[in-house]
Amino acid sequence: MANGEGSLLAMARSGFSSNSGLLPISIPEYSADEIKVYIDTRLAADVGEREAIAAKMADKSGGVQLWAEMVTAIVNEASEGGVSGEVIMGMLDDIAPTAVAKLDDLYAWKLSRLSPTEQAQAFMVMQWVILAAEPLRLNELLDAMRLILAIRQRDGRKEWNPISVLNIEPPLSMEDMKTAEDHEMGAGIPMDSPVLFWRWIQRISQGLLKLESAGGPGSRISNDPLGRKYLRPAHTTVLQFFRKGRGFQSLSPLPDKQQARISSTETLIDNSQYWLLRACLSYLSMAELNHLGQDMPEETDQRLQHAEDQRKAAMASYPLLRYVVDNLVFHLLCPRQCRYFLPQAELLGLFTANRCHLWRRWTYLLGFDVDDADPEAVLNKASQGATKKLLAPIYGAKYRLIRVLRKVWKTAMEQQKSGVLSGDLSTVQTETHDQLESGSPAQLMMPNLGGGNGLTKLLLGPPVWKSRRKRFNTMDIAGLAVQNAVYRRSVPRGENITEPQYESRGLHQESLLPCLITIATATTPIAKATAIRTYLRQWDPSRPESIQHGDEAEPTPRVRRGPDVFHVADHSLAQKLLESQVWTISSPKPKKEPRRLGRPPKKTPADVTKEAPKKRGRSRKADVQARENKPKEAELQSELREAAKPKADRARINVVSERLVKDITTYLEPTFRRHKGCDLISVYPGSGLWDRALHDAVQPRSHLLLEPDADFYQPFLKPLLDRDGVRILPKSGIVWDELNKILTPENFPNQVETSKDPKVPPPRNDTLLVTMNLSMYPKRRFTVFDSVSRLVVYQLIQSMRTSTLFQKYGQVRVLIWIPDDEKAQLVPRTTTNRNKLAIQGELTTEYIAEVCCTDHVVEAGVSVKKTDRIRNDQIDLESARQTLLRMREGGFETPPGRKTQIVKMLEELQLPLNEPISLMEIKNIRDKTTSVEHRKLLDLQEKGRLEEDSAQSTRLQRLKHYHSRQDREEVRIFDWVRQFDEIMDAYGEAARATTPKAREKKLARAKEKEADFDERLQKLSSQMHGQVCHTRDQLHLIRQPAELGSILSWDRRPWEPLTVDATDFFPNVPCALLDIQPKAPSPLLRAAGPGSSNSGDIFDLLLSTLLWTRSATLRKQLDQVWPGTYDGIIDNVPSVADPAKGGIPLKGSMAITVRVLNQLQMVEILEAFMKWPFRPSYADLVGRLADERAAGEEALSIAEDETVDLMGLASADNF
Incomplete structure (x- = not known):
């Protein structure tokens, strides 16, 4: 057992209580003779066929006295109940179905005697006792059972997930917990007395639980009240039975005959943990507190x-x-x-x-x-x-x-x-009235709306419980109004909306007061938000004057889904998709009239006359029937409307810009020449615009469309289907079982499968081309992957190593559309984002290039995200320069209007392409993340519109200091990097020395420089030290030997990506097109699975372990794999310390890190590890790395089978 067990449950070797009596449990193991003596002594004398039963028990016990003790108690109890010896012999076969008895079989047999309701109750008890962070007292378990029953009664759920478990409803109360005892699951549970509750626990647990005083089994404190004693498993094997065995499965019977299998232990434990978390949150939220x-x-x-x-x-x-x-x-x-x-x-x-x-x-x-x-x-x-x-x-x-x-x-x-938590409404209204009299309405409305002043509290009303189902409350709505896009678009940061230039937009007190009344009298958060937005639209500068003056009506709002996604049909194809009603949002329910303050006005005689006379003679039964039929009719009408809509996946994103697809095919025309007359496969073609353009570009001999929504997209695909050789199958091309049935000689007679021998490299196959559209919004999660597209890309990369799926026909080129925000996982642009998936892509592909994407390098003068400023500008310029040279050699010409900003900046600087850009000379061609805000505040200061001691003035001073410090630190960092380069040159001179004596002398001098450098570097702050290492690594990725090329796929790209706009797609979610050309990987990487050396599987484990801490040195991370790994294999990995092969010879704090290892070094590390005489077996390696990742799985309830996930599909992987 791991050490974590002691921290979770201090299991003691103590007695065991069976159903009927008291038989102490002792510790195994004993000889067969001792077991026989024990059984003969303890077995009741009146048991039928005593000798035969005793002999059978002794044979099956296998020397485990615990089993013998428990079974002896069961047999004695059965005999006392009048069970014959023949029946007992059959019962022993059920208890021990194998030749040698197992405690797991015994425990499972005992629990199987419970009824289905009792098994469910035992499951709840075992959840708390086995999975609790510390032993529970009997009184605590009693409260926990009431709580679980109350949650079941209110929520009616059986399973949870990370999202739903946090959606806490309005709080429970102690009264709810008491009434929950009437729940069907609470039948027969005595909760009025600890004594009766403990007796019930003994029966429901079948003796697998015991009570223990606070001092432990050997404690002198034995007079604790029953309710204060701790519940524990009766033996450590009980804990193992539930944590790693089939304990929870034994208490989870099949719900019906159609279900083939019970949930795995890991799944049951995870769902149990969700139940315990739900219970803790519900208890902490009780109204009584x-x-x-x-x-x-x-x-x-x-x-x-x-x-x-x-x-x-x-x-x-x-x-x-x-x-x-x-x-x-x-x-x-x-x-x-x-x-x-x-x-x-x-x-x-x-x-x-x-x-x-x-x-x-x-x-x-x-x-x-x-x-x-x-x-x-x-x-x-x-x-x-x-x-x-x-x-x-x-x-x-x-x-x-x-x-x-x-x-x-x-x-x-x-x-x-x-003061949000204090103050009554009358005080708030007084404060609001004073503000309306003296303050600017703009100041009242916008800057402090979420700040808790009197106006805010009047608008928001009294505190309300935030329903997680609705996902908003009044405070959220207020914040949403402040962050409204109209406000951001109208008022630049650093300016005050009380300035005169904003008064002309209609922001005045006359229009504010009616708005305040509407907001204050609104009864729902949505009504409040609607009133706020209605008012904000009055001073939106983007509205034409004709609309502001009332000459024209307001335009129809765009169809919108999600916070940033619109369904704008700027292209004819997008308009057709929008008209299909798949992406049409259901019309909202008619709004109710807002509740009026005060009593309604008295009716005048004229009003009474106008009222329609009441119908007489209508029975009460008819009224009831009418009320019952009304919701049924509405439901029927809703079902008919839904049935009339075409059925298709509304999460799919389609390419709709004809200009974009034309620019792409023209741009890639030099690479499409080798695919003329090939077999073309389109997976998820959708509306087919891109696939039709690709078909025209390569002119395939056959074109297979795999479209699950074939019925819906048939009219859109008809122009393509009318061509020769084009077929469509209503299949999903990303379900590999279906795909393998499609990739057959019947469908592709001209394709031949290649050898899967790791020593035989697969040839390039230009006669087959695959394109996929995996773009979806919202993203579809699958297990640990945040989107299905990410999972499919990962599996495609793996198939290039194992020659499966499309790659069984050779090295097949793949063109994939994915959401734009996912491309960094496969094509990172910085060392920080270089993860496992990216490294595997580098090792198995000739290139992974972005054909088109959004431009993340924005124009000067526009603020950018902090995450976009991770690399120095001179590195990006040099990378773009090298790319333009490759484009010139390959004959690629960027279509008009598709250039990226970095290319435009390079052209503006008029730097010659044939001369490398100095990477050590700092070039700041782009603004810092706060430059725009800084300039705005400086302009206000020059105009005298910046008050002293104001928040804006303080912000300006901070930005001045920040920019000054940032510039100084950047200079210091590159000064340290220059010193590092000098040490690298010293090691290089030593390596080039012609005589051993000269080599030793120069090597000693280089080591002295490194020791002095390390000593001074250690005196820096940890932040500065990290920045120096990070900058060194960023430069090292691109300063590789010419024959090796840059490490990142991004820096080796054959062309610059084309820029796209969100409206080129429908829905308007930016997407990226990736071009993946496989290559023959190392034979060691291809050897995976049964019957091989498992070197490919071992590499996956090595890579996952190395990437646990990507900024750590190689020595530190290799020793994490297995003790002594670094010292054992480093002599056989010469490239790690060879500058001519991209290595770093330094050994101290600036030694080579994991995140800058190139392909050659990765393969050499694997080769050396496989040749290491002390290399652990694959099973040992899996076990060790699983234990390290689990960090005490006993305490965390992680099953041993979870180690399989470390092979590439688990959350433990760093990609």
Whole structure:
């Protein structure tokens, strides 16, 4: 057992209680004679066929006394119940179906005797006892059972996922927990008495659980009340049975005969962890805890004492509360998906909902006030015991969790300072009236709308519970209004909307007051947001004057889905797709009249006369029937409308710009010449515009379309289907089972499969061309992959190594459309983004080039994202210069209007293409991320419109200091890199020395320089040290020997990508076209799977381990693979230290890092590892790396089978 078991459950070797009596459990193992003596002594004398039963038990026990003890108790109990010896003999065969008995079979047999309802109840009990972060007391388990039943009664769910588990409904109460006992799952559970509850636990667990005092099995403290004793598994094997065996599966019967298999242990444990997390969040949100921390807001000694008394009273009054508060983080991170992919947005919404009430309550019970609830301190206090292992750096969860908690803390602080949590509505209305009298309406409306002033609180109304199903509350709507696109487009950053130039846009108090009345009287958040947006449209500068003056009507709004995606039909094909109604959003329900304040006006006689007379004689039964039929008729009409709509996948993105596809085919015409007359396969062609253009470019002999929505796209594809040799199959080309059935000689008679022998390199096959459109919005998740397109690309790269799928016919070129934001996974532009998928692509492809994409290098004067400024400008210029040379040699000419900004900048600088650009000379041709804001504030200062001591003035000073410091640091960083280059030159001189004596002398001088350099480098701050290493690595990627070429696929691109616009696609989501040309990889990489040396599988493990910390040195990461790996293989990897092969000879802090290893070095490392005499077996390597990644799987409930995921499909992979 791993050490994690001790931290989770301190399992003791102690007694076991069966159903009927008390038989102490001792520890195995014993000889066969001792087992026989034990059975003969303990077996009841009146058992029928005693000798035969005793002999059979002794033979099947296999020396395991625990099995003998438990089975002896079962046999004695059966005999006392009048069961004959013949029946007992058959029962033994059921208990031990194999020749040698197994405890797992015994445990499963005991649990099988429970009824289905009892098995479900036992499942709930075992969830808490086996998977809890620490042993639970009996009273705590009693409360936990009530809580689970209440959640089941309210939610009616059986399974959860990382998103749904955080969607907490309005809080439960103790009354709900009491009434939940009437739930069908609570039948027969005695919850009124700990004594009766414990007896029920004994029966429902079939003796697999025991009670233990706080001091442990050998403790002198034995007079603890029953409710304060701890529940534990009766033996360590019980823990193994549920954690790694089929314990939970034994309690999960098949729901029906059609289901072929029970869920795996890992799936059941994950779902159980979700249940425990749901229970913890629900318990912490109980209505009875609302009073905590609300009294005496001033910071006094009396308040502190009062708060401490409140905490103690709450912990004593609610048995499960202490466990929930201490172990909330543990259960949040225990599910594997949460551990590796923490749902940050949903977690942030959960903690900030309803004025951050959950965050305030949790930190308050941990002993923190709002002011001192620093996320790191909170996390440290809530991360004791097993939780520490979940926060290990290998998972990355700690960083994401602190990031979320820091934002929550900041929100809570701002709410406290702005008074959102205090004050009544009358005071708020008074403050609002004063602001309306004295302040600018623009200041009232926009800058402080989410700030908590009187106006805000009047608009937002009283606190409301944030429903996670609706995903918004009044505060969210207010923030949405402030961040409205109209506001961002109208008011540049750094300017005040109270300036005179904005007054002419209609922003005045006369139009503001009606808007305020509408917002204040709105009864729903949507109504408030609608009123805010209606007012904001009045001063939108993009609106024509004719519309502002009322001469023309407002234009029809664009069809929109999602925060940034429009369905704008700027092309004829897009218009046809929009008219198909697949992407049409259902019309909203008619709005109800807003509720009016005060009593309705009295009706006049004229009003009474106008009212229609009431119908008489209508029976009450008819009224009831009419009310029942009304929703049925509406539902029927809705179903008819939906049935009339064409059926197709509305998440698909289609290329709709004829100009774009024409530019692409013209651009790539030199590469299409070798594919003339080939076989063409189009996967997910959709509307077929791109596939028709590609068909015209290569003129294939056969063209197969694989389109699952063939019925819908048939009219769009008809011009293509009318051509010779074009066929369509209503199949999904990304379901590999279907694809393998399609890739047959019947469909492709001219294609021949190549040899799969790793030693025989596959030839290039230009007679087959594949194109795919994997672009979707919203993205489709699949297991650990955030989108299906990412999964398919990963599997296509793997198929190039194993010669499967399309690649079984040779090295087949593939053109793939993917969402633009996913291309960086396969074609990274910086060393920071170079991950496993990118490295595998470098090793298996001749090139992976972007044909077209959005331009992420923007024009000067426009602010850019911080993530876009990771590489120095001179590196991007040199990379573009080399690319333009390759384009000139290959005959590629950029179509008009498709040039990227970096190419335009290079042309403006008029630098000769034949002369390399100095990488050590700093060139800042693009603005810093804050340059636009800086210039705006400087202009305001020059015009005298910047007040002293204002927020804008403070911001300007900070930007000045920031830019000055940034420039100085950039100069310092390159100075350190120059010193590094001098040391590299010294090592190079030593390598070029002609005599051994001269070589030793120069080598000693180089080592002295390196030692002095390291000593001075260590004195830098960790941030500066990291920047120096990062800059060195960025330069090293492109400063490779000419025969090797640059390391990144991006820097080896054969052409510059063409720029695209969002409206070139429908829906308007930018996409990128990738061109992938495979190559013959190393034979070692191709040897994978059964019957091979497993070198390809071993490389996957090596690469995953090396990339755990990409900025670490090679020595450190190789020793993570297996102790002594670096020293054992480094002498056989000469390229790592050879500058002529892209290596770095330094050994200290500036030694070669993992993220700059080139293809040659990767293959040499694998070759040396395979030849290492002390190389572990593949199974040992899998086991070790799985243990390292699990970080104590016993405590985290990770099954051993999870190690299979490390082969390339798990979240453990860094890609």
